[in-house]
Amino acid sequence: MWNTNSNGIAVEETTIVKCNGSETDVTGLSGLALIEKLKKIARDNQIGKFDIFDFTGKSMSMAEVESGNFNQPLSIVRYNVAA
Numbered sequence: 001m002w003n004t005n006s007n008g009i010a011v012e013e014t015t016i017v018k019c020n021g022s023e024t025d026v027t028g029l030s031g032l033a034l035i036e037k038l039k040k041i042a043r044d045n046q047i048g049k050f051d052i053f054d055f056t057g058k059s060m061s062m063a064e065v066e067s068g069n070f071n072q073p074l075s076i077v078r079y080n081v082a083a
Contacts, residue, residue, distance in 0.1 A: 016073035020045045023073070031066050038065065042076050049079035 014027045015034075019041050026037050042050045052060040055071040064070060 017041055017076060018073055019047070019076040030068055035062055035066055038074070038076060045076070047076065047078045051077050051079055053077060 014025055015029070017024045017026050017038060024037075024041055026034060029037050038052065042048075052062075052065060053075045054060055055073055058071075060070055060074070065074065
C-alpha cells in the first residue's frame, strides 16, 4: 500500500498484523503471500483455527485480505468453538 504525503513524495505505509500481543510487520506482502504469512503467524502462535479482524473490528474473509480490501492493522484471533 502506498501513501503520498503533502510534498508529493511517495512513502510506503507499513502493514502490521497483531497476534497474541505481538506485532509483525508484513509490509510489502499482498495477495497470496499475505495469506500465507497470516497462516504462518497463526501457526507460530499455536493457533490452528483463527478469525481475522481489521482495524474497525470487521471480520475479514481470506478473499477480502487477499484482495487488499481491509483497514490496517489486521488482528489474528483464535477461533472460539464454544461461542
